[in-house]
Amino acid sequence: MVEQVAQVAQMIVHGEAWTVKDLFVLPNEYVYWSIQIVMYPYMTGLVAGAFVLSSLYHVFGVEKLKSIARFALVFSFALLPVAMMPLMLHLMQPLRGINVLMTPHFTSAISAFGIVFMTYAVIVAAEIWFVYRKFIVESIHRLSAKTARSSYESLLLMIYKLISLGAMDDSKEAYAADHKAVKLLAGIGIPVACFLHGYAGFIFGSVKANALWMTPLMPVIFICSAVVSGIALCIVSYYVFMEMRKWAAKRGKNYLLPDGLAHGSAAINYDELKSVQDHEVRMTSKYLLIFMTLALTLEILDMIFRGYTAVKSWDILRDVLFEHDFFKIFVLQYGIGNFLPFLMLLLPGVTVRRAVIASCMVLFGVFMMRWNVVIGGQAFSLTFNGFMEYHLPIIPHDVETFKEGLGGALLVFGTPFVIFYFLNMIFPAFYVDDEGH
Amino acid sequence: MKRRDFMKNAAVFVTGVSVSISALELLDPQEVLAANPELRWGFLVDTHKCIGCGFCVKACKIENDIPLEANVTRTWVERYVIKKDGDVLMDSPKGALNGFTNKDIDQNRSGMKKVDDKDIAQAFFVPKLCNHCETPACVQVCPVGATYQAKDGAVLVDRSWCIGCGYCIMGCPYGVRFFHPIEHVADKCTFCYHRISNGGNTACAQACPTGARMIGNLRDPNDPLTKIVMGERVGVLRDEYGTKPQVFYIGLNKEVH
Numbered sequence: 224m225v226e227q228v229a230q231v232a233q234m235i236v237h238g239e240a241w242t243v244k245d246l247f248v249l250p251n252e253y254v255y256w257s258i259q260i261v262m263y264p265y266m267t268g269l270v271a272g273a274f275v276l277s278s279l280y281h282v283f284g285v286e287k288l289k290s291i292a293r294f295a296l297v298f299s300f301a302l303l304p305v306a307m308m309p310l311m312l313h314l315m316q317p318l319r320g321i322n323v324l325m326t327p328h329f330t331s332a333i334s335a336f337g338i339v340f341m342t343y344a345v346i347v348a349a350e351i352w353f354v355y356r357k358f359i360v361e362s363i364h365r366l367s368a369k370t371a372r373s374s375y376e377s378l379l380l381m382i383y384k385l386i387s388l389g390a391m392d393d394s395k396e397a398y399a400a401d402h403k404a405v406k407l408l409a410g411i412g413i414p415v416a417c418f419l420h421g422y423a424g425f426i427f428g429s430v431k432a433n434a435l436w437m438t439p440l441m442p443v444i445f446i447c448s449a450v451v452s453g454i455a456l457c458i459v460s461y462y463v464f465m466e467m468r469k470w471a472a473k474r475g476k477n478y479l480l481p482d483g484l485a486h487g488s489a490a491i492n493y494d495e496l497k498s499v500q501d502h503e504v505r506m507t508s509k510y511l512l513i514f515m516t517l518a519l520t521l522e523i524l525d526m527i528f529r530g531y532t533a534v535k536s537w538d539i540l541r542d543v544l545f546e547h548d549f550f551k552i553f554v555l556q557y558g559i560g561n562f563l564p565f566l567m568l569l570l571p572g573v574t575v576r577r578a579v580i581a582s583c584m585v586l587f588g589v590f591m592m593r594w595n596v597v598i599g600g601q602a603f604s605l606t607f608n609g610f611m612e613y614h615l616p617i618i619p620h621d622v623e624t625f626k627e628g629l630g631g632a633l634l635v636f637g638t639p640f641v642i643f644y645f646l647n648m649i650f651p652a653f654y655v656d657d658e659g660h
Numbered sequence: 661m662k663r664r665d666f667m668k669n670a671a672v673f674v675t676g677v678s679v680s681i682s683a684l685e686l687l688d689p690q691e692v693l694a695a696n697p698e699l700r701w702g703f704l705v706d707t708h709k710c711i712g713c714g715f716c717v718k719a720c721k722i723e724n725d726i727p728l729e730a731n732v733t734r735t736w737v738e739r740y741v742i743k744k745d746g747d748v749l750m751d752s753p754k755g756a757l758n759g760f761t762n763k764d765i766d767q768n769r770s771g772m773k774k775v776d777d778k779d780i781a782q783a784f785f786v787p788k789l790c791n792h793c794e795t796p797a798c799v800q801v802c803p804v805g806a807t808y809q810a811k812d813g814a815v816l817v818d819r820s821w822c823i824g825c826g827y828c829i830m831g832c833p834y835g836v837r838f839f840h841p842i843e844h845v846a847d848k849c850t851f852c853y854h855r856i857s858n859g860g861n862t863a864c865a866q867a868c869p870t871g872a873r874m875i876g877n878l879r880d881p882n883d884p885l886t887k888i889v890m891g892e893r894v895g896v897l898r899d900e901y902g903t904k905p906q907v908f909y910i911g912l913n914k915e916v917h
Contacts, residue, residue, distance in 0.1 A: 606750070
């Protein structure tokens with residue numbers, strides 16, 4: 224009996240569990256790229272967007288963004304390993320993922336992933352190091368001076384000694400050099416971050432077999448929506464973390480203040496937190512508005528162009544866009560995800576709460592955009608004579624339906640926050656230093 | 661030996677050796693073959709002859725270890741029913757593993773569609789398989805080089821190196837690729853490479869009772885396949901993608917993509 228069940232389960236081919244076919248669809252066609260491939264550009268987008276936000280301060284010297292810039296940088300680093308996670312969860316042979324680095328086949332857009340991703344990781348890591356070098360040196364001095372160190376503090380001291388790489392120079396000239404390095408790295412980082420994400424767009428845009436994906440605008444659309452989602456996530460997270468910190472600072476709940484836990488709660492002051500939060504969130508939402516306009520223009524342009532040129536595939540694309548996926552595209556993505564928050568941010572007198580709610584909607588809108596591109600691109604048959612519908616597996620009944628279901632998606636979405644919690648102990652993202660960068 | 665002589669002799673020796681080594685390189689049989697290939701596998705489907713029995717699908721699955729009941733297949737047969745009012749209905753239940761035993765057209769979620777015999781203008785079958793393209797999109801997009809084109813044109817998959825990303829499945833305009841339900845790697849028709857490389861026929865062509873399928877060498881002017889491809893009017897599927905497919909069809913309709 225068990226064998227029989229196993230045999231039947233084995234006969235369910237990849238994709239069959241969540242694909243519903245209608246009319247004429249080729250026998251091998253399924254929704255092969257599902258929720259994890261929706262998560263992949265979403266997460267890389269957040270990484271790139273968060274970095275661009277931090278660079279607005281570091282490169283262009285937008286002083287008003289100083290406090291959120293530091294947070295965005297550390298958060299971008301926490302998001303970084305997670306950009307890889309959906310790919311690993313999606314691969315049928317995850318243990319062979321390393322092959323992409325061992326034998327990259329350079330005519331494939333995916334082959335560059337390892338190289339681009341690592342270049343970017345090195346740049347972000349280096350930038351964080353230069354931004355926090357002063358703090359690291361000070362922490363080493365502070366912790367070394369302590370006579371009775373807890374085991375926790377000893378561990379922290381060891382970590383700092385290790386990541387200081389022996390660079391203990393705390394002269395003014397040295398800090399000035401750090402400052403220069405940060406500016407340079409952030410400057411190099413912007414094109415690399417755009418490349419990291421534009422190239423995720425290229426992965427889709429270059430698939431000539433897919434009528435919906437194939438457009439040279441895809442990388443640019445991806446970059447713009449990436450910056451939008453990254454900024455929105457920074458606003459939301461910054462707000463949420465700040466609220467948590469305010470709440471915790473009042474009540475002395477130190478476990479919610481990982482940096483306070485690591486460095487003593489003296490650095491946290493309730494009133495200071497509040498004014499910083501108001502200012503930063505309102506400022507950042509202005510930049511969100513600029514990038515949203517750009518992203519929206521390109522997406523609409525793409526759609527108008529397809530309708531106007533109306534090549535062979537337009538008949539089926541029209542069915543997908545205006546009938547099958549109408550609700551997901553025009554109500555959820557453009558309505559709730561773009562139009563409403565756009566109005567909310569545009570109307571005068573933006574309050575922090577309104578900006579945060581608008582940002583949440585923007586985050587949802589960008590997620591729906593990824594969904595409509597990835598899943599929508601597989602909603603029709605290669606023959607243009609049939610449709611496929613994707614049903615997200617919610618309750619998993621095997622590893623595959625967990626990985627490529629709601630569980631896997633939530634796992635990917637939750638991980639950066641866990642990483643950030645621990646990263647925040649080492650590099651306090653909310654640490655205010657008037658002389659630092 | 662004087663030092664000067666030693667140097668002279670050494671120079672002569674090195675020159676002589678390098679010249680002969682470069683000669684060896686010039687005569688590398690693989691390079692010669694690539695420059696002037698004698699073999700390029702091609703395939704011919706005569707849609708007029710296909711009766712939709714599905715023997716090819718069954719033979720292929722058994723020969724290539726694709727589970728019979730799994731809803732993926734390396735080759736399949738499509739049925740086209742063109743009605744007098746211009747409507748076109750198509751189906752391929754289980755890839756026509758068991759042939760077409762029902763007159764009703766399988767429209768998946770929309771159910772079985774009945775068509776009255778007197779409403780039918782024409783009906784025919786079209787077998788499909790990997791086109792072993794000259795410029796294959798799947799090979800281009802494979803990030804690790806696990807799918808590759810052999811010198812004789814066959815497009816193959818290295819099962820031990822495929823990471824299972826599915827990019828090739830997305831990249832193929834013909835939908836011939838799928839994930840093998842047991843091996844968990846990308847899979848597709850190989851033209852029965854293990855058989856044709858040893859002088860055999862493909863399993864599908866061998867099983868076809870009407871001779872609708874034929875494999876051959878496009879570089880050999882005397883090959884029966886080449887004679888038909890050169891001498892008759894044949895078509896290929898979806899050439900607008902620039903993949904230069906090498907499976908040729910006799911009697912291709914505009915309804916067939």
